Amino acid sequence: MPTGLRRYYGKGDLHFMTFSCYRRLPLLKSARARDVFVRELAKLRDELEFRLVGYVVMPEHVHLLVSEPEKGTPSALLQKLKRRVSWKLRKRGRSVQPRQMRLPFEEGTEPVRAFWQARFHDFNVYSEGKRIEKLNYMHENPLKRKLVRHPKEWPWSSWGFYAGAAKVLVQMDAGK
Numbered sequence: 001m002p003t004g005l006r007r008y009y010g011k012g013d014l015h016f017m018t019f020s021c022y023r024r025l026p027l028l029k030s031a032r033a034r035d036v037f038v039r040e041l042a043k044l045r046d047e048l049e050f051r052l053v054g055y056v057v058m059p060e061h062v063h064l065l066v067s068e069p070e071k072g073t074p075s076a077l078l079q080k081l082k083r084r085v086s087w088k089l090r091k092r093g094r095s096v097q098p099r100q101m102r103l104p105f106e107e108g109t110e111p112v113r114a115f116w117q118a119r120f121h122d123f124n125v126y127s128e129g130k131r132i133e134k135l136n137y138m139h140e141n142p143l144k145r146k147l148v149r150h151p152k153e154w155p156w157s158s159w160g161f162y163a164g165a166a167k168v169l170v171q172m173d174a175g176k
Contacts, residue, residue, distance in 0.1 A: 014053055015074045016134045017064045019082070019120035026059035027115060033089055034156040035169070037062070040084045042170040048077055051173035053131065056138040056157035058145065063138045065125065065158075067173075078120055086115035135162065 021027040028034050034057045041064075045052050049070035056063050069077050125131050135158070142154035151159040161172040 013068075014051075014125040014131060015064075015066055015068065016123040016125050017066065017074060017078060017120055018061060019078060020061040020117045022112060022114040022117055024060045024117075025112065027089070027112070028057055028062070029059040036088050037085050038156060038169045040081060040088065044077065044081050044084070045170075048072055048080070050077060052158075052170065053173060054135045054138050054158040055170075056141050056154075056159075058141055059147075063134075063141065065131070065134050065138065074122060082116045090115065 028037060037057050038055075041052070041055065051067035052064070053067070054063075054065035066074065066077070068074055123134075125134055139151045139157055139159040139162075142148045142157065143151065148154045151157065152163065152165070155169055158168075158170075158172050160168040162174070
């Protein structure tokens with residue numbers, strides 16, 4: 001583990017986790033890729049029994065605001081989520097050599113050897129103020145990147161749930 005990287009589990013805090021695609025490539029740039037991610041996140045929430053309080057899926061990174069799972073740790077949750085998403089997205093782009101899978105949307109001539117960066121950032125959210133701060137940060141992400149003009153135009157976030165939208169991709173578990 002790199003120097004200075006600490007994970008604090010078992011305190012009952014929410015966890016604001018950020019993780020990136022390999023080399024920050026836009027491997028989640030398609031609507032289909034983001035839809036796959038959200039479906040797998042919802043399935044894993046039911047399996048591991050954690051509360052999903054917020055999320056945003058960007059083209060090259062993801063933010064999650066979750067409770068600690070009943071089964072395992074936030075680290076184990078992310079490991080399973082990353083593995084499932086990369087497997088589902090890569091299975092369409094398999095080449096003759098399975099160790100050097102090509103993604104259907106990869107850039108350049110060399111195959112992408114990984115889908116995700118190995119590490120992730122985890123911040124314990126210990127107060128209602130921090131929970132609101134992190135939710136606002138996530139929901140503003142697509143605006144700051146100029147992907148949309150209003151959060152309602154980016155369905156791959158929890159904004160719609162908190163705004164009372166009739167249709168959302170995944171239900172949130174609001175509150176701490």
